[in-house]
Amino acid sequence: MKPTVIFGFDMETDIGSWTPFYKGLQKGTPRILSVLDKHKITATFFFVGDAAGQYPKIVKMADRAGHEVGCHTLYHETIGDELFSIPGIKPMLPEECFHRIEVAAKMVNKVLGKRTTSFRAPRLWGSTAMLNALEELGFTADASYPLYFYEKRLAPYHPSRKDWTKEGNMKILEIPNFADMTIKSKDEYGRDRDQWPLFRTKGATALMKHIDNMLAFYERKKLPPVFCFYMHPWEFYEMPKGLIHFGEGAVMPDPFIVKNCGKLAVRELDKFITLLKKRGVEFCSCRDLTRKF
Numbered sequence: 001m002k003p004t005v006i007f008g009f010d011m012e013t014d015i016g017s018w019t020p021f022y023k024g025l026q027k028g029t030p031r032i033l034s035v036l037d038k039h040k041i042t043a044t045f046f047f048v049g050d051a052a053g054q055y056p057k058i059v060k061m062a063d064r065a066g067h068e069v070g071c072h073t074l075y076h077e078t079i080g081d082e083l084f085s086i087p088g089i090k091p092m093l094p095e096e097c098f099h100r101i102e103v104a105a106k107m108v109n110k111v112l113g114k115r116t117t118s119f120r121a122p123r124l125w126g127s128t129a130m131l132n133a134l135e136e137l138g139f140t141a142d143a144s145y146p147l148y149f150y151e152k153r154l155a156p157y158h159p160s161r162k163d164w165t166k167e168g169n170m171k172i173l174e175i176p177n178f179a180d181m182t183i184k185s186k187d188e189y190g191r192d193r194d195q196w197p198l199f200r201t202k203g204a205t206a207l208m209k210h211i212d213n214m215l216a217f218y219e220r221k222k223l224p225p226v227f228c229f230y231m232h233p234w235e236f237y238e239m240p241k242g243l244i245h246f247g248e249g250a251v252m253p254d255p256f257i258v259k260n261c262g263k264l265a266v267r268e269l270d271k272f273i274t275l276l277k278k279r280g281v282e283f284c285s286c287r288d289l290t291r292k293f
């Protein structure tokens with residue numbers, strides 16, 4: 001199998017859960033689309049229901065450009081099992097999953113004029129309850145599995161109803177997110193093996209070293225090389241540095257979170273695609289991949 005790459009853009013507020021603004025969604029999305037168009041490649045754009053409702057034009061822009069529109073919860077609430085603790089961020093209860101995803105999908109579908117069938121959980125915090133809800137709601141792909149954390153599933157798989165991290169007989173396809181499993185992790189959760197946000201903080205060439213490591217690793221293991229990435233529109237628009245004031249106070253994200261957001265990230269994305277193409281990879285959306293597995 002030819003190496004396959006999926007780009008998933010998580011269409012949410014600026015700096016993920018840290019602000020209520022949609023500057024990146026409005027201004028960063030056209031920049032992403034023009035890079036993808038230049039290279040004639042297809043991606044998946046996972047919209048938060050709230051973002052779709054507030055900016056239908058952006059949803060239609062991605063759809064008309066031939067990309068897949070997926071869903072990324074209602075308000076970027078964390079929905080699955082907590083992987084590590086973050087102040088003020090606790091996942092919802094398993095029994096709340098179904099209704100949340102149902103409402104979020106309805107909002108995306110209404111704007112899109114057709115049914116969305118691919119999903120990604122904020123922060124890649126997935127769960128068995130989430131997968132069961134997705135299956136029941138007719139989703140056919142989920143791109144939430146964080147390889148850096150669970151370390152086990154190296155290729156797309158159909159999960160078990162009892163444990164979403166294990167293989168089973170669900171119809172939905174689970175797509176693991178790329179991590180370099182050939183390097184020794186110095187982080188207690190293995191986060192330094194994850195791809196994000198290397199293309200932006202260290203650059204495309206640095207990220208390619210990890211891709212090459214894994215291409216060799218997959219060849220040795222005789223596994224189908226399917227590499228899924230997550231990025232965000234706010235990374236492609238200049239983000240404020242330092243304290244960001246709103247509501248009843250201010251937040252200050254860690255410097256790496258906003259480092260090189262804007263034009264530099266756009267250039268690195270362009271370079272990243274060029275380098276991937278040199279390795280002979282094929283690009284597709286999550287929906288496209290479900291036809292192969």
Ligand SMILES: [Zn+2]
Nearest residue numbers: 010012122123
């Ligand atoms: Zn997100």
